[in-house]
Amino acid sequence: MSASDVWHETDTGRETGTDFDxxxxxxxxxxxxxxxxxxxxxxxxxxxxxxxxxxLQAEHVTYIAHVSGRAYVTTLPKSEAEKRVGQAHFAAGLEGYPLTFTIEPE
Structure with a gap:
């Protein structure tokens, strides 16, 4: 568990942000x-x-997307993937770019 992990109680009383989740x-x-x-x-x-x-990884993924139309980036827990994709879309939008990421089941 890293220092950046967040621990808090939900309405159900169950902790979130755990390895179990x-x-x-x-x-x-x-x-x-x-x-x-x-x-x-x-x-x-x-x-x-x-x-x-x-x-090197980022340049490789960018190149594959450029020549193939899309490229695999990473596999993550669904909520983490949604968060990171949202952040990336927001950052691109601030610069006026239509950069697009999608999420698919593993």
């Missing part, structure tokens, strides 16, 4: 989709910042 939550795959507007370098930064990819 992550074990029962379905995992999903995150994909990035190519577009003709979002700059390559911006995509690389988004993949590093929000999905924890290193520079």
């Amino acid at each position: 992550e074990a029962i939550e379905p995992r999903v795959k995150v994909f990035i989709h190519n577009d003709d507007v979002t700059p390559y370098d911006f995509v690389v930064i988004i993949l590093q910042r929000f999905f924890g990819l290193n520079l």
Whole structure:
């Protein structure tokens, strides 16, 4: 358990943010989709910042999306994937880019 994990009680009295919650939550795959507007370098930064990819991984995923139309990014618990995709979409929107990520069942 890392220091960034959040512990709090829900209305049911059950703690959330535990390893147990992550074990029962379905995992999903995150994909990035190519577009003709979002700059390559911006995509690389988004993949590093929000999905924890290193520079080489981020460049590889960006290249695959560019040539194939979409690329696999990572597999995460559903709530974590939704959070990160939302953050990435928000950041892209602030810059006026139509960068798109989708989530699919594992």
